[in-house]
Amino acid sequence: MTQSITEVFADAFKTTFPLKSSPLVDCITNPVTIESMANALLYIDAKPVMADLPEEFPELFTQIDALLLNLGHISPERKDSLLAAGRYAAETHKPAVVDLVGVAATQLRYDIGQQLLQNHPNVIKGNISEVRRFAGLKSTGRGVDGSQLDQSVTALAELTKALQELTERFPNTTFLATGETDLVVSAKGQWRLENGVPQLDRFTGTGDIVGALTAALLGIGLSNDEAVVLTVSYFNCCAEVAAAQNTAGGIASFREKTLDQLSLLADQADWVKMVKGEAL
Numbered sequence: 655m656t657q658s659i660t661e662v663f664a665d666a667f668k669t670t671f672p673l674k675s676s677p678l679v680d681c682i683t684n685p686v687t688i689e690s691m692a693n694a695l696l697y698i699d700a701k702p703v704m705a706d707l708p709e710e711f712p713e714l715f716t717q718i719d720a721l722l723l724n725l726g727h728i729s730p731e732r733k734d735s736l737l738a739a740g741r742y743a744a745e746t747h748k749p750a751v752v753d754l755v756g757v758a759a760t761q762l763r764y765d766i767g768q769q770l771l772q773n774h775p776n777v778i779k780g781n782i783s784e785v786r787r788f789a790g791l792k793s794t795g796r797g798v799d800g801s802q803l804d805q806s807v808t809a810l811a812e813l814t815k816a817l818q819e820l821t822e823r824f825p826n827t828t829f830l831a832t833g834e835t836d837l838v839v840s841a842k843g844q845w846r847l848e849n850g851v852p853q854l855d856r857f858t859g860t861g862d863i864v865g866a867l868t869a870a871l872l873g874i875g876l877s878n879d880e881a882v883v884l885t886v887s888y889f890n891c892c893a894e895v896a897a898a899q900n901t902a903g904g905i906a907s908f909r910e911k912t913l914d915q916l917s918l919l920a921d922q923a924d925w926v927k928m929v930k931g932e933a934l
């Protein structure tokens with residue numbers, strides 16, 4: 655019999671939310687969603703700092719608890735700063751998350767993602783189409799968005815196998831592919847998460863926020879697998895509550911309600927009962 659996700663990660667589900675300390679997360683990210691990301695961190699009681707000049711890293715890395723590297727908008731300067739921060743995090747043993755935004759779209763982002771992988775970051779994530787391309791599989795993603803075609807049962811099974819092979823070379827990295835079903839693969843196991851609503855694909859920054867919140871949970875000491883599973887489950891449960899409240903509203907209202915829940919749902923002790931997912 656398969657084990658439910660709340661059984662596998664029972665301690666983390668019981669003790670993580672609301673946060674008991676405020677991890678400081680440096681986010682090197684894109685200008686499209688930078689404000690949403692900073693606020694999402696504050697809503698869960700984490701602290702954002704959006705510093706990307708390498709000259710600042712020696713001072714800054716003595717203060718931060720975790721690092722988020724998001725490939726969503728590349729300039730020559732941001733490319734240098736992503737690569738420098740990735741190396742610096744490895745040298746200073748700071749937990750790091752890499753978000754492969756747009757890797758399905760361009761070779762340049764794919765190459766940066768592969769370079770960042772060489773630092774053995776704690777987590778590499780993207781939507782299902784980005785992660786398929788990253789894992790060497792055919793991907794039908796467009797721009798920064800995932801494609802429904804990459805969500806089939808066969809495609810998910812193929813991706814699970816490809817990621818398992820990657821974890822043999824990168825055993826300290828957990829891989830997360832998001833979408834209608836979220837797939838988590840690490841050297842310790844594979845899990846499928848089933849929360850969320852389709853409207854999450856209709857406003858920008860949902861994946862970016864998941865990346866930043868994952869870094870925050872790493873910053874308070876959760877394991878890679880715990881941080882990924884708790885973040886995706888919590889964020890997607892917030893969206894489910896928002897969708898249920900938003901019967902007459904449009905997507906902008908749904909967005910606001912989802913973000914609002916980030917600061918509210920943690921205080922509802924039984925939110926964990928909403929969580930759906932299982933070990934594969």
Ligand SMILES: Nc1ncnc2c1ncn2[C@@H]1O[C@H](COP(=O)(O)OP(=O)(O)O)[C@@H](O)[C@H]1O
Nearest residue numbers: 781800832833834849850851852854855860861
């Ligand atoms: N169709 C869907 N049904 C349920 N949850 C979804 C759906 N699409 C996306 N999500 C959720 O929204 C978040 C962002 O995922 P996704 O849209 O794949 O990332 P990105 O914004 O990077 O493209 C994840 O938590 C994911 O589980």
Ligand SMILES: Cc1ncsc1CCOP(=O)(O)O
Nearest residue numbers: 684686726798859860861862
């Ligand atoms: C960088 C960027 N470019 C267009 S939308 C966007 C934000 C992408 O965020 P997400 O990956 O969360 O959809």
Ligand SMILES: [Mg+2]
Nearest residue numbers: 755781861862
């Ligand atoms: Mg994304």
